[in-house]
Amino acid sequence: MCSSADAFENDICPVKDDLLGAMYRASEHGLPQLIASVAPDVRAMLALFCYHRSHLHALALSIASSCTERDLVAVGGRVGSTLFALSRNARQPHAPSQHGQRKPITLSTKPLSTFVPLDDLADDEEAALVPA
Template sequence: MTQDRTLSIDDPALECPVAPDVVGRLIKADPEGAVFLLEGIPEATRARLAVWLYGRSHTHAIGVRVASTCDGATLRRTAGVVGNALFDLSRRPQVATSQGTRSGGGRISLGGSLRRA
């Protein structure tokens, strides 16, 4: 009798389900290239890969991208609540990030504002 168990992003025993070179190519690939790389990987493996990538801060966004190639049932079977959340995240519109840039032009002061009478 085999016992199915869902994966968790904080499971220390969770190992990457694909070869390290595949992960390296995914990290370097643009979105279209990533889809091409994922085509030959079975959906259940892609779901495990999505969870594995999502659980690491530096590959979080790539995990969401991989999850977008999986259906909701596969993600839920693979990772339960986390898989469900990944499915929902992967179906949201992508928002461009602006790392290292400031918006609004306003300044933040930790000392509070000065009022002049």
């Protein structure tokens, strides 16, 4: 585990990928044990790391709820203070990722933009230059 304060600033996950994955998949009963296995300062960095990723917000709140405000503010400043307040107001515990609980992804069915083909543009310009 990385315990340096640079992990937050360099946007590096402060724990191993295996542990982060286990936390992400953990049930609401197993998650507190995994969180408790991480040192308090690293836990604060991990909470802020997860908070910066929208798909990990619920996990960030669960982790932050086990942190002190002092640790979160020391690592994240105002964001840490905000995360502390949000974690105390959170009503739902972290739910494991399941297909039925994911937000739906919507894709556009129309083209993002339309372009006039270059050949047609050249013909129109030539027609405008030729006197009728």
